[in-house]
Amino acid sequence: MADRDDGTDLVVPVKELRRAKTRLAAASARAADTERGRRAAHADLALALAADTLAAVLASSVRRLVVVTSEPRWHDDVPPVVADPRLELVADPGRGLNAAVRAGVGHLDGPAPVGVLLADLPALRPAELDEALAAGRAALERAPAAFVADHTGEGTSLLVLTPGFAPRFGRGSAAAHAAAGAEPLRGAWPGLRHDVDVPADLDEVRALGVGSATRAWPGVPGLPALAGGCR
Numbered sequence: 001m002a003d004r005d006d007g008t009d010l011v012v013p014v015k016e017l018r019r020a021k022t023r024l025a026a027a028s029a030r031a032a033d034t035e036r037g038r039r040a041a042h043a044d045l046a047l048a049l050a051a052d053t054l055a056a057v058l059a060s061s062v063r064r065l066v067v068v069t070s071e072p073r074w075h076d077d078v079p080p081v082v083a084d085p086r087l088e089l090v091a092d093p094g095r096g097l098n099a100a101v102r103a104g105v106g107h108l109d110g111p112a113p114v115g116v117l118l119a120d121l122p123a124l125r126p127a128e129l130d131e132a133l134a135a136g137r138a139a140l141e142r143a144p145a146a147f148v149a150d151h152t153g154e155g156t157s158l159l160v161l162t163p164g165f166a167p168r169f170g171r172g173s174a175a176a177h178a179a180a181g182a183e184p185l186r187g188a189w190p191g192l193r194h195d196v197d198v199p200a201d202l203d204e205v206r207a208l209g210v211g212s213a214t215r216a217w218p219g220v221p222g223l224p225a226l227a228g229g230c231r
């Protein structure tokens with residue numbers, strides 16, 4: 001078992017909700033009867049996934065948390081996260097995921113290792129994140145970056161990098177990060193590896209145990225359970 005992390009800085013990109021998670025459209029379609037209801041349920045789902053991911057992050061040993069987003073609901077609907085003193089918000093440059101990640105890493109503007117975590121990990125456990133960040137920092141003695149592949153083996157859920165390493169998120173990112181010299185991290189970390197991309201993933205993460213916002217979806221408007229994060 002790797003050591004507990006002693007405080008890595010973390011960047012989490014959160015896409016504008018109405019454009020996010022298009023591969024989950026079939027799940028939102030089952031959640032409401034009208035087109036308007038479906039759109040609202042879809043945005044609530046994307047927000048719930050991000051809120052649960054961030055609740056776990058804030059229960060970990062992460063030192064600074066940079067969220068890169070231009071989502072207008074951010075301030076109203078994620079109050080426990082917004083109120084945390086470790087949070088710094090950076091505007092999304094609007095040029096895709098890697099540009100958002102670069103903006104977050106650039107904001108930190110230092111030589112220290114940085115973790116980049118995607119925001120669709122509602123079963124994430126704080127201890128898994130701490131372990132993976134510690135393992136990633138240890139790997140930086142041998143490689144310019146380290147990554148945790150997602151449960152399919154194709155994507156990347158966490159990238160730990162030294163500033164200067166170019167992130168290669170997107171389809172097939174695990175292979176792209178490995179080809180650029182990043183070291184794959186081997187821990188089990190089921191919640192860290194299980195991102196939610198397609199409707200079947202929702203059942204799978206619920207079986208692992210998700211945070212309160214995802215557990216409550218689809219729920220009444222306003223996501224009353226959002227403040228939780230305990231599992």
Ligand SMILES: Nc1nc2c(ncn2[C@@H]2O[C@H](COP(=O)(O)OP(=O)(O)OP(=O)(O)O)[C@@H](O)[C@H]2O)c(=O)[nH]1
Binds near residue numbers: 015118
């Ligand atoms: N800030 C920011 N975050 C992004 C962007 N694209 C993706 N993300 C985040 O990166 C994570 C993983 O992205 P994807 O699974 O590719 O998400 P997606 O584009 O919302 O989903 P699909 O439309 O289903 O491909 C999610 O947490 C998104 O919020 C972007 O352009 N800007």
Ligand SMILES: C=C(OP(=O)(O)O)C(=O)O
Binds near residue numbers: 097171172
């Ligand atoms: C964006 C990514 O993931 P996915 O498409 O699996 O969500 C990625 O792995 O870089």
